[in-house]
Amino acid sequence: MKARVTVTLKTGVLDPQGKAIEGALRSLGITGIAGVRQGKFFEVEVDAADEAAAEATVKAACDRLLANTVVENYRVEIAR
Amino acid sequence: MKARVTVTLKTGVLDPQGKAIEGALRSLGITGIAGVRQGKFFEVEVDAADEAAAEATVKAACDRLLANTVVENYRVEIAR
Numbered sequence: 701m702k703a704r705v706t707v708t709l710k711t712g713v714l715d716p717q718g719k720a721i722e723g724a725l726r727s728l729g730i731t732g733i734a735g736v737r738q739g740k741f742f743e744v745e746v747d748a749a750d751e752a753a754a755e756a757t758v759k760a761a762c763d764r765l766l767a768n769t770v771v772e773n774y775r776v777e778i779a780r
Numbered sequence: 781m782k783a784r785v786t787v788t789l790k791t792g793v794l795d796p797q798g799k800a801i802e803g804a805l806r807s808l809g810i811t812g813i814a815g816v817r818q819g820k821f822f823e824v825e826v827d828a829a830d831e832a833a834a835e836a837t838v839k840a841a842c843d844r845l846l847a848n849t850v851v852e853n854y855r856v857e858i859a860r
C-alpha cells in the first residue's frame with residue numbers, strides 16, 4: 701500500500717527558507733507570489749493487511765522520525 | 781489563491797536520503813515499511829485573477845527554481 705505524507709510547519713512558526721525562496725523568485729522576475737512556506741514530502745510503501753493498519757504504521761513513523769510534532773504538522777493519505 | 785506544490789524524484793533516480801530514512805525507521809523498531817522516497821513540498825500564496833493565471837505563475841516558479849526538472853517531477857494543485 702502506498703502512503704503520501706506531507707509535513708508542514710505549524711502556523712506561527714517562522715520559515716526563513718520559505719522567505720528565501722520568495723526573495724529568489726522575485727529576483728528571477730516571477731511576480732505575483734505573495735508567500736511561500738516550505739515543507740517535506742514522503743512517499744512511503746507499506747506492507748499492511750488493511751488501510752487502518754497502514755495508516756497506524758505511517759503515523760508511528762511520522763511521530764517518531766518524519767515530523768517534529770513540536771513545530772510541525774503532518775498529514776497522511778493512503779492511496780487506494 | 782493558495783497552491784500546493786509537490787516535488788518528487790523521477791522513477792529510477794536513486795534516493796539515498798529515502799534509503800537512510802528506511803534504515804532509521806527499522807532501527808527504531810517500526811516494521812512494515814517497504815520503501816521511502818523523499819520529496820519536497822511548498823505552500824505558495826499567489827496573487828492572480830483566476831486559477832489558470834495562478835497555475836501558470838506557480839508552474840513558472842517550479843520550472844525556474846522549485847524543481848530540477850532533469851531529475852524531478854512536480855505537481856501543482858490550486859486550492860479553490
